[in-house]
Amino acid sequence: xxxxxxxxxxxxxxxxxxxxxxxxxxxxxxxxxxxxxxxxxxxxxxxxxxxxxxxxxxxxxxxxxxxxxxxxxxxxxxxxxxxxxxxxxxxxxxxxxxxxxxxxxxxxxxxxxxxxxxxxxxxxxxxxxxxxxxxxxxxxxxxxxxxxxxxxxxxxxxxxxxxxxxxxxxxxxxxxxxxxxxxxxxxxxxxxxxxxxxxxxxxxxxxxxxxxxxxxxxxxxxxxxxxxxxxxxxxxxxxxxxxxxxxxxxxxxxxxxxxxxxxxxxxxxxxxx
Ligand SMILES: C[S@@+](CC[C@H](N)C(=O)[O-])C[C@H]1O[C@@H](n2cnc3c(N)ncnc32)[C@H](O)[C@@H]1O
Numbered sequence: 001x002x003x004x005x006x007x008x009x010x011x012x013x014x015x016x017x018x019x020x021x022x023x024x025x026x027x028x029x030x031x032x033x034x035x036x037x038x039x040x041x042x043x044x045x046x047x048x049x050x051x052x053x054x055x056x057x058x059x060x061x062x063x064x065x066x067x068x069x070x071x072x073x074x075x076x077x078x079x080x081x082x083x084x085x086x087x088x089x090x091x092x093x094x095x096x097x098x099x100x101x102x103x104x105x106x107x108x109x110x111x112x113x114x115x116x117x118x119x120x121x122x123x124x125x126x127x128x129x130x131x132x133x134x135x136x137x138x139x140x141x142x143x144x145x146x147x148x149x150x151x152x153x154x155x156x157x158x159x160x161x162x163x164x165x166x167x168x169x170x171x172x173x174x175x176x177x178x179x180x181x182x183x184x185x186x187x188x189x190x191x192x193x194x195x196x197x198x199x200x201x202x203x204x205x206x207x208x209x210x211x212x213x214x215x216x217x218x219x220x221x222x223x224x225x226x227x228x229x230x231x232x233x234x235x236x237x238x239x240x241x242x243x244x245x246x247x248x249x250x251x252x253x254x255x256x257x258x259x260x261x262x263x264x265x266x267x268x269x270x271x272x273x
Contacts, residue, residue: 011225012076016054016084018216020263022113022141023205027060030269034109034137037196037271046107048131050097050124051115055081055090062087065108071095098123102131111139117181121188132272140188141267142181143205145169145221149214149246150260157249158259165242169223172230182266189268197270205263212255215243 034044044065049058052070054077061068070092072078078092085092095101097112097119110128112119128138146166149158178184189199218224219239228235243255250257 011220012054012074012080014216014220015077016056016080018213018220019053019056020143020205020207020217020261021056021060022203022265024060026141026203026205026265027064029200029203030109030111030137030139031064033139033198033269033271037135037137038108039135044108046102047109047111048100048102048107050100050110050112050128051118052081052092052113053077053115055084055092057111057113058090058092059085059087061109061111062090065089067091069093069102071097071100073097098127100127100131104130105133105136107131108133108136109139110136111141113141114143116140116188117142117177117184121184125188125192129272134272136272138192138194138270138272139267140185141203141265142185143263143265144182145223146264147214147217148262148264150262151250151257154249154251158246161242161245161249165218165238168238169218169221169227172223172226174222174226185267189270192268192270194270194272196273197268199266199268201266203265203267205265207261207263208258209261210256210258211243211246211250214259214261215239215255217261218242 045067047061047065047068049061049070052058052072055070058068058070066089068090070081073096075094078094081092093101110132132138149155149162151158189197224235247253247255
């Protein structure tokens with residue numbers, strides 16, 4: 001089964017505009033892991049970013065590989081990714097994660113960022129194993145929607161308001177995801193029969209963004225999109241109220257005021273034997 005929640009053009013646009021991507025430190029950690037476990041120091045040939053969405057993670061891989069292919073089932077997301085592709089070595093393919101159009105043993109890296117939880121896990125893991133070269137690496141990352149905001153001395157008050165927002169969104173969590181994504185990733189890590197593997201619980205990405213940008217990111221979440229489909233007025237009211245309460249707590253009148261957004265990634269890095 002393919003869960004299609006990311007197919008609308010407007011959603012894909014807000015994805016490109018607001019979604020956070022891994023930091024350079026996380027990319028460097030992945031490349032170092034790959035290099036550490038390789039048998040020969042040849043150039044890294046192919047990276048496949050599965051469930052690439054609008055490609056904000058895919059573009060970060062460009063400088064490290066001869067070729068990077070982003071794959072996704074959503075034509076709208078891929079159109080956005082293609083519009084913003086600047087490097088000649090990055091291309092995009094429309095295909096399910098469980099059926100990748102790559103030859104056996106062809107990829108140095110198969111990575112999925114904030115997408116593995118939507119896949120058929122067993123079929124995808126088998127497919128990733130098929131596509132990876134021996135000593136190639138599988139990387140599965142996700143980030144928590146419980147994000148932290150910092151602004152002057154009112155960070156505590158901001159995060160209390162955000163907790164109410166996350167609780168409201170939780171009611172619209174897609175049942176396919178189960179109770180906790182982090183446990184699914186950790187469970188996959190525990191069961192993965194690749195002896196060289198690492199689990200990372202806390203990889204923080206911090207970025208200064210306007211408050212409006214944080215709210216844009218919230219609105220791009222699948223929970224918020226589900227609420228908006230179910231009850232558009234409720235979703236708009238929630239977004240409006242939270243924005244105004246955050247501005248009041250910050251003592252500002254403009255939603256373009258910048259604050260520090262901290263996003264916690266976690267996930268696994270594993271090397272195929
Ligand atoms: C939350 S987005 C993550 C996008 C991007 N990797 C990022 O870091 O923001 C999840 C993406 O996975 C894609 N997706 C969901 N199920 C899929 C499947 N079975 N095969 C391929 N892509 C899938 C969706 O279309 C969506 O673009």
